[in-house]
Amino acid sequence: MAEKQREERMLVRKIEEGAVIDHIPDWKAETVAKVLRLDRLAKMQPNISVAILQNVNSKSLGRKDLVKIDKWHVDEKDADILSLVFPTITVNYVNEWKVSKYHPKVPDVIEGRIKCPEVLCITNAQREPVVPKFMTLKRGRMLQCVYCDSLLDFDSVPDHVRS
Amino acid sequence: MRKDSDFLGKDVLSIRDYKRDQLERLFHSVEDLEKSPNSLDGLLKGSLAALLFFEPSTRTYSSFQIAASTLGMQVTGFASPAGSSVSKGETLHDTIRMFEGYGADCFVIRHPMPGAARYAAETTDKPVINAGDGSREHPTQAMIDLFAIRKAFGKLDGLKVGILGDLKYGRTASSLAYGLSNYDVEMIFVAPEALQMRPEVQHFLKQRGITFKSEKDLRNVVGELDVLYVTRIQKERIPDPTEFEKVKGMYQVNLETLKEAKPSLKVLHPLPRVDELAAELDATNFADYFVQAAAGLPLRMVLMSLVLGGGS
Numbered sequence: 001m002a003e004k005q006r007e008e009r010m011l012v013r014k015i016e017e018g019a020v021i022d023h024i025p026d027w028k029a030e031t032v033a034k035v036l037r038l039d040r041l042a043k044m045q046p047n048i049s050v051a052i053l054q055n056v057n058s059k060s061l062g063r064k065d066l067v068k069i070d071k072w073h074v075d076e077k078d079a080d081i082l083s084l085v086f087p088t089i090t091v092n093y094v095n096e097w098k099v100s101k102y103h104p105k106v107p108d109v110i111e112g113r114i115k116c117p118e119v120l121c122i123t124n125a126q127r128e129p130v131v132p133k134f135m136t137l138k139r140g141r142m143l144q145c146v147y148c149d150s151l152l153d154f155d156s157v158p159d160h161v162r163s
Numbered sequence: 164m165r166k167d168s169d170f171l172g173k174d175v176l177s178i179r180d181y182k183r184d185q186l187e188r189l190f191h192s193v194e195d196l197e198k199s200p201n202s203l204d205g206l207l208k209g210s211l212a213a214l215l216f217f218e219p220s221t222r223t224y225s226s227f228q229i230a231a232s233t234l235g236m237q238v239t240g241f242a243s244p245a246g247s248s249v250s251k252g253e254t255l256h257d258t259i260r261m262f263e264g265y266g267a268d269c270f271v272i273r274h275p276m277p278g279a280a281r282y283a284a285e286t287t288d289k290p291v292i293n294a295g296d297g298s299r300e301h302p303t304q305a306m307i308d309l310f311a312i313r314k315a316f317g318k319l320d321g322l323k324v325g326i327l328g329d330l331k332y333g334r335t336a337s338s339l340a341y342g343l344s345n346y347d348v349e350m351i352f353v354a355p356e357a358l359q360m361r362p363e364v365q366h367f368l369k370q371r372g373i374t375f376k377s378e379k380d381l382r383n384v385v386g387e388l389d390v391l392y393v394t395r396i397q398k399e400r401i402p403d404p405t406e407f408e409k410v411k412g413m414y415q416v417n418l419e420t421l422k423e424a425k426p427s428l429k430v431l432h433p434l435p436r437v438d439e440l441a442a443e444l445d446a447t448n449f450a451d452y453f454v455q456a457a458a459g460l461p462l463r464m465v466l467m468s469l470v471l472g473g474g475s
Binding site: 116118120121122123125127128129130137140142144145146147148149150151 | 252254255256274275276277278279281282285296297298299362363366
């Protein structure tokens with residue numbers, strides 16, 4: 001434990017407010033940044049800082065990545081979506097230096113955050129006021145579009161996050 | 164005809180929404196109507212049906228139009244988006260709200276985009292009947308197809324059904340496969356790999372424990388089949404024209420193709436046909452497609468009556 005803390009202390013400072021996405025499989029932090037659209041977030045809120053740690057020692061995973069976001073709390077729904085791709089992740093929310101852990105859950109329904117892979121799906125129509133919606137087929141590790149029934153496997157979710 | 168709470172006021176979006184006993188009740192009512200063809204005339208007098216066809220259609224549009232008119236309904240809408248406000252860029256959402264404002268009691272919608280029917284149903288409280296949404300579903304055609312097979316054999320259980328042609332883009336093929344999953348049937352999907360049944364359909368059938376297999380060449384399986392359901396290659400839905408050129412004409416069903424078929428084989432087709440079904444079959448006992456097509460009108464009349472609550 002001391003070694004782990006020492007290693008992290010060397011790499012990034014503690015944050016007063018924000019979130020740490022932990023237990024990301026090694027070298028997958030960029031996918032997490034993509035799903036959370038961190039580049040877009042940073043453009044909208046310039047005071048946000050993001051630290052990405054890669055290939056860090058982990059008791060449970062051997063090696064892991066972390067994403068530490070200063071002054072922003074990851075939405076639990078986004079964390080739940082991340083857990084489709086990376087079931088091991090946890091999120092530590094930091095409020096006034098106090099840490100609380102969130103274990104993301106695979107959601108039954110996902111609304112608004114993911115684009116349907118079927119380009120002709122009504123949810124991809126330019127001007128229709130329709131929000132994409134997916135049901136989770138947990139056994140098959142797939143999402144199914146509620147409107148057009150198209151399937152999207154969990155691992156392909158990062159490529160279909162709405163911009 | 165008695166009111167049926169499983170249909171009354173409900174949308175008709177997917178054949179998957181119907182269980183076997185509900186389909187059987189529907190089919191019994193169609194048989195009753197065939198015995199007494201005028202028994203539903205004027206039943207829905209005073210109601211308004213909005214037929215909104217965002218994709219050109221002649222036969223489905225006409226059959227719904229005739230069905231609604233025979234039931235005594237007023238009919239409004241369009242048979243093709245050309246000339247309507249849709250061609251000016253109006254959304255599906257706004258079009259439905261407009262016709263709702265005009266007093267439509269139900270909507271019959273055809274749209275090129277998959278999922279449009281479900282979205283339409285969310286836009287209005289009035290019942291929506293899906294008359295085909297992109298390459299996904301055509302539930303009323305599946306009802307007609309099941310009814311026709313049942314009529315030809317007196318049953319559906321125990322049959323081996325081949326579904327041939329463009330199974331990827333053809334909505335009638337997927338809807339029929341969904342509908343057949345209510346019965347104890349075996350299905351063989353005959354298509355080139357590029358046009359095989361879509362993953363979500365296969366996933367659904369596996370979940371329901373339905374026996375099916377895929378086959379490229381009809382000749383390998385034609386002798387096993389009780390029913391051969393032939394579909395047109397959906398040229399308009401194939402994004403790559405070279406893909407269309409590769410497969411067109413590969414799956415023509417004619418007397419030569421059916422040389423090894425059981426004499427009792429019935430050939431069905433949702434029509435219109437192009438090259439895939441030879442006219443030389445029309446005069447044979449194999450041909451069941453015109454009987455199938457004729458079932459469209461009574462079935463749609465019964466369905467509209469059930470949905471709109473005509474009868475006691």
